Amino acid sequence: MDKLKAMQTFVQIADAGSLSAAARAQGGSLPAVVRTLALYEAHLGVRLFNRSTRRISLTPDGRQHLASCRQLLGAVAEAEAALREGATQPTGTLTVTAPVLFGQLHVAPAVTRFVQQHPQLQCRVVLLDRVVNLLEEGFDMGLRIGHLDDSSLVARALGEVRRPxxxxxxxxxxxxxxxxxxxxxxxxxxxxxxxxxxxxxxxxxxxxxxxxxxxxxxxxxxxxxxxxxxxxxxxxxxxxxxxxxxxxxxxxxxxxxxxQGPPTPVQVVYPHARLLPVRARLFIDWMRQELAGFAPEAAPQA
Structure with a gap:
């Protein structure tokens, strides 16, 4: 079984919303799509979709695996693009989340400057004042203020802030x-x-x-x-x-x-044990430079 093709078929089914639509997107036949999915589920030992006569939907295992497949297929595409473009020019789309006000004041300007440096790259920035599940919600990485509790994520320190x-x-x-x-x-x-x-x-x-x-x-x-x-x-x-x-x-x-209590860390976080594409590695390095020395501001005295 071609595992990479099976992953691509799985993602196409999830994106298209049906087996027949995925077959049309592939330019192939419906029986071939059904067979590929069946073999892939048998190989994994889990059911990826709940299927009925009218609709198809992801199982909890399927939702988790979909995020992993997107990461892996994106890394493969990036690796191929890197060979063609000299290994330093990022392409594709980077999806980032950050707290609302911090994102408005610091992340959005930094991301704007980042894409200006890399014209073939697209960035989607979603500002939310809640803890986002990066894998389940399809984010490549997030900017977070606070200590990391999720052991499935890797954190890189960018700076720290106080809470006056x-x-x-x-x-x-x-x-x-x-x-x-x-x-x-x-x-x-x-x-x-x-x-x-x-x-x-x-x-x-x-x-x-x-x-x-x-x-x-x-x-x-x-x-x-x-x-x-x-x-x-x-x-x-x-x-x-x-x-x-x-x-x-x-x-x-x-x-x-x-x-005054101890400062709170500012971190960029991303899923653990992932092959980071070029765009993600460059973005992390960029944000570390942009927020270098981001530390407690000196408050004017009363």
């Missing part, structure tokens, strides 16, 4: 400066709608701790929360890049600096 607590000068003049993170428990805190209202980590005498907060305002995105903080709506805790401009302009002031 901030407020507007007018709000601080009205309510006063908090002296300890525990003071936030009785304060008006602008927080995220994510089911967890704990801020931190803070650090005291080498011990890390969080504090539970509450307040009148909660948002599902950071940009309006920052704007509310600037307007004097209360205290907020954000990643340092999210409030860097406001701190620089003096619209926000950082508090509780003495209790």
């Amino acid at each position: 607590v901030v407020a507007s000068p007018a709000y601080l003049a009205r309510v006063g400066q908090p002296q300890h993170p525990r003071d936030l428990q009785q304060a008006n805190c602008i927080h995220r709608i994510d089911g967890r209202n704990a801020w931190g980590p803070f650090q005291e005498h080498g011990r890390l701790f969080d504090v539970e907060v509450s307040g009148q305002l909660a948002f599902n995105h950071n940009a309006p929360a920052v704007a509310a903080c600037v307007l004097g709506g209360g205290f907020g805790q954000f990643f340092s890049y999210q409030v860097a401009a406001e701190l620089q302009r003096g619209e926000l002031v950082e508090v509780l600096q003495d209790f």
Whole structure:
């Protein structure tokens, strides 16, 4: 059995949505497609599709294998293209995900400059404020802020960010400066709608701790929360890049600096044990250069 052809047939069936449509796309016969799929499923020992008289759909094993096949077939195509084009010119499509605000401020400009350097390459950038399953959702790699919990991914460090607590000068003049993170428990805190209202980590005498907060305002995105903080709506805790401009302009002031916890890593992540195509390797190197030295910004003093 030609495994590469079987993978191509499997992907074509999934993309086309039916066996007959895949046969037409191949310019072959329906019996040949059915036979190839049957042999491939027998070889793998799993069912890739649920089939009925009216429709065909991927099984859970099929969805997982589809992402792997796309990666492998993409790497094969890239390897062939590299031989033809001198092994350094990336081609094809690179699909990347990143958090919304970080993506807007830092990733999108860097990707724009990247494709300008490589005119035969296409990049799709999807900005989402949630943890994306790269394999299941068809992403080549993701930019993430935080520690990596998924052992199926490889992480490359790009930099780090802080998580300062901030407020507007007018709000601080009205309510006063908090002296300890525990003071936030009785304060008006602008927080995220994510089911967890704990801020931190803070650090005291080498011990890390969080504090539970509450307040009148909660948002599902950071940009309006920052704007509310600037307007004097209360205290907020954000990643340092999210409030860097406001701190620089003096619209926000950082508090509780003495209790600042350890920085949070910024990483590019991709599926483990994958043969990375040229475009992916070049993109990782590019982002490491673009975000080199991306570190906690120095906050203006109150």
